[in-house]
Amino acid sequence: MTKKTSLKDIAQTVGVSTALVSYVLNNQKENRINKLVAKRIREVAEELNYRPNQIAKSLKTNKTYTIGLVVADISNPFSSSLARIIEDEADKFNYTVLFGSSDEKPQKAQKLISALLNRQVDGLLISPPEGYEPQLTELQNQGIPFVLIDRYFPDLKTNYVALDNSEAIHKAVQHLLDSGYERVGMVTFHTSLFTINERKRGYLAALKENKIPFRKTWLKELPIDASGPAIAKAVDDLLRGQKPVDAILFASNTLALYGLQQINALQLTVPEQVAVVSIDQAESYNLFRTPITYIRQPLLAMGQLATKILLESIKKNNTTTQVNLEGELVIQESTRPVNG
Amino acid sequence: MTKKTSLKDIAQTVGVSTALVSYVLNNQKENRINKLVAKRIREVAEELNYRPNQIAKSLKTNKTYTIGLVVADISNPFSSSLARIIEDEADKFNYTVLFGSSDEKPQKAQKLISALLNRQVDGLLISPPEGYEPQLTELQNQGIPFVLIDRYFPDLKTNYVALDNSEAIHKAVQHLLDSGYERVGMVTFHTSLFTINERKRGYLAALKENKIPFRKTWLKELPIDASGPAIAKAVDDLLRGQKPVDAILFASNTLALYGLQQINALQLTVPEQVAVVSIDQAESYNLFRTPITYIRQPLLAMGQLATKILLESIKKNNTTTQVNLEGELVIQESTRPVNG
DNA sequence: GGTCAATGTTTAAACGATTAAATTATTAAT
């Protein structure tokens, strides 16, 4: 292992002080430094394959140019797409992103954030699990810059970027009703997460506005870590019995993924026997025989905005920015109008 | 922003030296330290909400307990699943994982690795892009511990963990032939990557062994960054014409994803009109009307092994470990025997 | 020739921890 070259090594070879080397390599005091010496320093740095030790740099400057990203599960396509967008955006500003999955567990999130803070990340992007309010308040008290993404708590005055969920679902339900479906069911999660509950609220509101009496058998609320079979079972329940639903709204990509599998298993045709709308797109939906109508989350805008807000918040900005982005309803075959 | 507490702060409040505080908090020299003082130090550390500055620690110890992971694209399910596994495995040993996507570009990979090294990662897990040999050799010369994952270069004596690709594909082709399919096509990437070419080799070898003359129209080799439509076109070519193939082998999840969409678009039935085998599973394959036969990559073993080898290599281990894992052929409906 | 300004470079402290070695305090043994 060839020993790493440090400023000192360069300084010694050239025969100057480390300070001068530092100034040259950071392009500071350019007009004050002898051009020839500067050139020589750069040459030697190149020769010795010098890499500045960011650790030492960070220690001194108290900046790491690193942000932490906490998602529920990096292997979920929603999270990984978002991660990729954030990675690219952060890169534009020379920031590196450190990831971690919370597994929907406050404890795991806590441990993760602690690890990230120990590594002196300059700020955090967090998609918080249920019940994470106290820790967020704590972060605020400690003055650590962060932006919530995808999920937020209405009672907390924090930065966030999220989908306007109730509006989006409302739009979807209205579309189903307008297309002639009459018994619209929904599969969602049972949680205290505001974002998710907004989806339910949008659903109920749309029914009410259309004077459709809601039946509680239409709504399936599953644990947030529900397994594939559990989801299949819920869908099964909605579609059997004497009065099955004629349309299903899936409140997440995971729900849709397993739900559609069950629809396949039941050998039902979409949309003739049951119409389908999902939140979140996924390239993979296209494998389903019928193209699925879905609510397009503005992932790109979400990731970019959140990153931008965080970076601004890092370089001291005391304002709170809260953004609710509008979802786009992409209409496809799975909600073709009845008799249409 | 409440100023971060440092060892010094604790030392001052308690009225001892920073050294003592350090010893106590690191549980060193336990038998030599006054129990009461130790207790007091711990209390104060708790009160002041002390978080050791890992940056400073790293600077001193020259260890960051961080490893870098370079994948082609974190938003690809193969990469993100692997990332999740590695994240979990590394966590067991108190390591954090730093990610980045290379986008299949050596230049981007180079920049990424440079950034990771600047951050003093202790080692790297790399799924290298095509033509990355020189940089890997350079890493070796610099004595930086790394393990290749999923892809490797046979001419380079490096650590790696990968699928035994030719064997896996061989097995798949044999299965197709045994099931009565006679015109087996393959969609793969055109690249110099050994791993990918092994897939082609396995395919050709299996045909030869079975005395089936290979036709070049059966093999579609696409650029590694081929778009969805380009993939669809390739599949279209295979399936039209006077002598279409009766089975298709997809050499990656992306290829299968778009390929199956095209099969959907052509309204062909699987496996009656065309049988399908894919490398890599994906939960989403299940959306396709017919369950797809696939080669299961041992992702868990791959991620865990690679992490383990890297960590060992970090704490000085001069041996080179090369592992080719066997893939498992999961047989489903998409390759149902002809007339079976 | 002395003053001033501009130019070029070095000194030295600091960031927050670790840790070998030195120092001081306490206790036990003679």
Added chain:
DNA sequence: ATTAATAATTTAATCGTTTAAACATTGACC
């Protein structure tokens, strides 16, 4: 009471960098 051994704590250097301030050199100008 002295000494030795042990216990408890501190000192001070160090990791690799940054950066304000100090210092040195040169030339211009009166």
